Amino acid sequence: MATDRSKLAFWLLLAPCLIWLVTLIILPHVGMFLVSLREKVGVREYETSFANYAVFLNEPLYWNTFARTAYMSIAATVLTLFIGFPISYYIAKLTRGRTKTTLFLMCLIPFWVSELVRTFGWMILLRETGVFSNVLQYLGLAAGPVEMLYNDAAIMTGLVYTSMLFMVVPLVTALDSLDDSLIEAGYDLGASGFAILREIIIPHAMPGIVSGCIVVFMLSLGNYLTPILLGGKDSLWFTGLIYSQFITRFNWELGSAFGFLLLGLSSFIVFVGLKLTGQSLGKTMAQS
Amino acid sequence: MLTDVPDLQCRSISKSFADFNAVKDVSFDVPQGTFFSILGPSGCGKTTLLRMIAGFQKPTSGDLLIKGKSVIDVPPNKRPVSMVFQHLALFPMMNIGTNVGFGLRQRGVNRSDIEKQVKRVLERVGLAGVAERPISSLSGGQKQRVAIARCMVLEPDVLLLDEPLGALDLKLREHMKIELKQLQSEFNTTFVYITHDQSEALVMSDKIAVMNNGEFEQTGTAKELYYEPKTAFVAGFVGEANRFAATIKSKSADALEMATAQGQVLHGTDAVGGLKVGDTVNVFVRPEAVRLSRKAEGVSGLSNAGQGKVENVLFNGANSQLILRDELTGAEMSVALPQTGEFRDLSRGNLIHFGWEYLQTRVYTATGGPHGH
Numbered sequence: 232m233a234t235d236r237s238k239l240a241f242w243l244l245l246a247p248c249l250i251w252l253v254t255l256i257i258l259p260h261v262g263m264f265l266v267s268l269r270e271k272v273g274v275r276e277y278e279t280s281f282a283n284y285a286v287f288l289n290e291p292l293y294w295n296t297f298a299r300t301a302y303m304s305i306a307a308t309v310l311t312l313f314i315g316f317p318i319s320y321y322i323a324k325l326t327r328g329r330t331k332t333t334l335f336l337m338c339l340i341p342f343w344v345s346e347l348v349r350t351f352g353w354m355i356l357l358r359e360t361g362v363f364s365n366v367l368q369y370l371g372l373a374a375g376p377v378e379m380l381y382n383d384a385a386i387m388t389g390l391v392y393t394s395m396l397f398m399v400v401p402l403v404t405a406l407d408s409l410d411d412s413l414i415e416a417g418y419d420l421g422a423s424g425f426a427i428l429r430e431i432i433i434p435h436a437m438p439g440i441v442s443g444c445i446v447v448f449m450l451s452l453g454n455y456l457t458p459i460l461l462g463g464k465d466s467l468w469f470t471g472l473i474y475s476q477f478i479t480r481f482n483w484e485l486g487s488a489f490g491f492l493l494l495g496l497s498s499f500i501v502f503v504g505l506k507l508t509g510q511s512l513g514k515t516m517a518q519s
Numbered sequence: 520m521l522t523d524v525p526d527l528q529c530r531s532i533s534k535s536f537a538d539f540n541a542v543k544d545v546s547f548d549v550p551q552g553t554f555f556s557i558l559g560p561s562g563c564g565k566t567t568l569l570r571m572i573a574g575f576q577k578p579t580s581g582d583l584l585i586k587g588k589s590v591i592d593v594p595p596n597k598r599p600v601s602m603v604f605q606h607l608a609l610f611p612m613m614n615i616g617t618n619v620g621f622g623l624r625q626r627g628v629n630r631s632d633i634e635k636q637v638k639r640v641l642e643r644v645g646l647a648g649v650a651e652r653p654i655s656s657l658s659g660g661q662k663q664r665v666a667i668a669r670c671m672v673l674e675p676d677v678l679l680l681d682e683p684l685g686a687l688d689l690k691l692r693e694h695m696k697i698e699l700k701q702l703q704s705e706f707n708t709t710f711v712y713i714t715h716d717q718s719e720a721l722v723m724s725d726k727i728a729v730m731n732n733g734e735f736e737q738t739g740t741a742k743e744l745y746y747e748p749k750t751a752f753v754a755g756f757v758g759e760a761n762r763f764a765a766t767i768k769s770k771s772a773d774a775l776e777m778a779t780a781q782g783q784v785l786h787g788t789d790a791v792g793g794l795k796v797g798d799t800v801n802v803f804v805r806p807e808a809v810r811l812s813r814k815a816e817g818v819s820g821l822s823n824a825g826q827g828k829v830e831n832v833l834f835n836g837a838n839s840q841l842i843l844r845d846e847l848t849g850a851e852m853s854v855a856l857p858q859t860g861e862f863r864d865l866s867r868g869n870l871i872h873f874g875w876e877y878l879q880t881r882v883y884t885a886t887g888g889p890h891g892h
Contacts, residue, residue, distance in 0.1 A: 410606070410608065412604045412606060413608050415573075415575055415602075415604070415608070416608035416610070417610075417621070418594075418595045418596045419574075419595055419600075419601055419602045420621050420622035420625060420669065420670075420673065421622050421625040421626060421673070422596055422622075423625070426625055430610075430612075430613075430621070434612035435611075435612055
């Protein structure tokens with residue numbers, strides 16, 4: 232009797248999670264996968280084939296954009312890590328109490344406004360008639376207006392800015408759990424600052440680094456707003472292609488195929504990243 | 520002679536933080552091969568002192584010499600001292616061998632030499648053949664030994680130990696005390712050990728400094744501290760003691776006669792010298808100095824005597840104690856229970872005579888501030 236009731240409680244508690252998984256994640260993906268395998272042969276006539284995937288392979292623009300999105304996202308992830316690590320180390324190890332909370336909050340505050348507004352903020356700074364351009368002209372460092380938008384650097388800036396919090400949070404958590412006496416012990420045994428970073432701090436923070444990198448990479452790869460707004464027409468971001476297939480071209484079949492290619496790409500790169508760093512998904516996700 | 524230079528010399532070391540002085544003008548020498556303990560209650564500044572010797576904190580004033588050379592401006596990773604941390608601080612991301620070899624790797628010793636030296640030092644601490652195992656596979660006592668091995672492989676001039684036994688359970692702690700002492704004499708390295716546990720200090724040390732409120736109260740061998748404490752704090756902190764507050768009534772060549780507020784008359788000896796009639800004093804008597812007797816005649820020859828009621832018998836094998844309440848004054852006393860079996864049947868409510876010699880009653884001035892605990 233008691234076991235029946237606890238079984239019921241177990242299923243009831245699990246139900247929201249199951250419903251969410253099945254209806255919002257699994258079903259749409261199955262549906263999309265089926266759509267991606269359809270080839271339009273006539274009006275309302277479809278055949279099952281890999282034709283949509285073949286289109287991707289035969290059109291250099293598509294797989295160039297695909298590759299570009301991948302390496303730009305990897306670059307954004309690495310850059311975010313390099314900027315986020317010292318920040319996280321400072322927050323986790325060199326500050327206490329109030330300062331720590333304040334700094335942490337300052338990382339969070341930009342996320343109180345929507346991504347769209349944040350990106351427009353960057354546009355105000357970077358555009359031809361924007362703040363930076365005017366300051367440069369005022370200081371006499373530039374003769375005329377400088378356009379800083381619509382290039383890869385602008386995209387990179389936007390991506391790093393958008394992802395920073397998602398790198399800092401798991402890193403601070405990981406570094407917080409590092410006992411100060413381990414660092415002191417390292418010094419005591421004659422290690423230089425760099426050796427301590429390499430042999431003690433980074434190995435300890437590895438699960439945090441990997442989980443932060445996974446999240447930032449996924450966010451960058453799947454980002455649509457930032458590359459489109461800051462990169463303009465030349466942004467060539469794969470999500471832009473998916474959008475135009477679905478919305479502009481009404482080619483849901485090709486759009487779905489692109490969606491699945493992107494899913495495959497991100498899974499593959501995360502897998503390679505985990506293998507290279509010797510981490511497991513379970514370990515890194517438990518961290519964050 | 521060069522060999523006469525002490526391994527560690529502290530000269531007037533002080534450390535002040537924004538609102539208080541953690542260490543006040545501490546000076547001491549530790550000769551080569553000595554097991555030197557700094558004993559004090561928590562918050563007395565002993566950890567700060569140790570961290571200054573290790574180099575993690577910079578003294579506000581004073582000088583530190585290791586083998587005669589000032590190291591005050593030497594950063595911790597260049598100082599010829601090593602430290603065993605309170606929670607050992609073994610690196611969990613490395614196996615035992617890489618932990619022990621860490622310091623050698625930093626020195627740029629080549630791989631095969633590191634392997635040899637790690638093997639040798641692990642053998643010396645009785646952990647041969649564990650180099651490949653992870654830290655988590657070790658027991659508390661073994662971790663302790665790995666932590667010591669990790670320091671000793673660097674052959675430091677001074678090994679600092681920050682209460683490393685604190686985290687161990689009682690039985691293991693007793694065992695590790697002996698083992699630490701053995702390791703120290705085997706390596707013949709100077710150990711500076713800080714602890715708040717007097718029995719650790721008493722058992723292991725060649726010399727002990729008792730620290731309180733940022734100052735050294737007394738430095739001496741375990742026996743000196745125990746039998747001839749120079750201050751009331753040391754008398755109260757090292758070993759057990761019964762304490763009475765009293766006023767001096769009269770004074771003879773070597774004895775003092777005092778009375779407590781309850782009217783109990785005590786006879787004692789001036790521990791430091793310079794006490795006058797009328798001074799308020801603290802009187803210390805060790806529980807084992809008190810003799811028990813069932814008959815009044817048994818203690819009548821002693822300079823302090825009384826009769827008390829047994830309040831409690833704290834049975835703890837060889838360290839059993841009686842808590843007595845003086846019939847006359849109501850003062851509480853703890854008395855070590857003799858192990859002859861004579862008082863085995865004593866229980867709560869029994870009456871018993873007790874007494875002790877004035878020579879085992881040490882008297883200190885009470886005006887020196889709020890000493891003791």
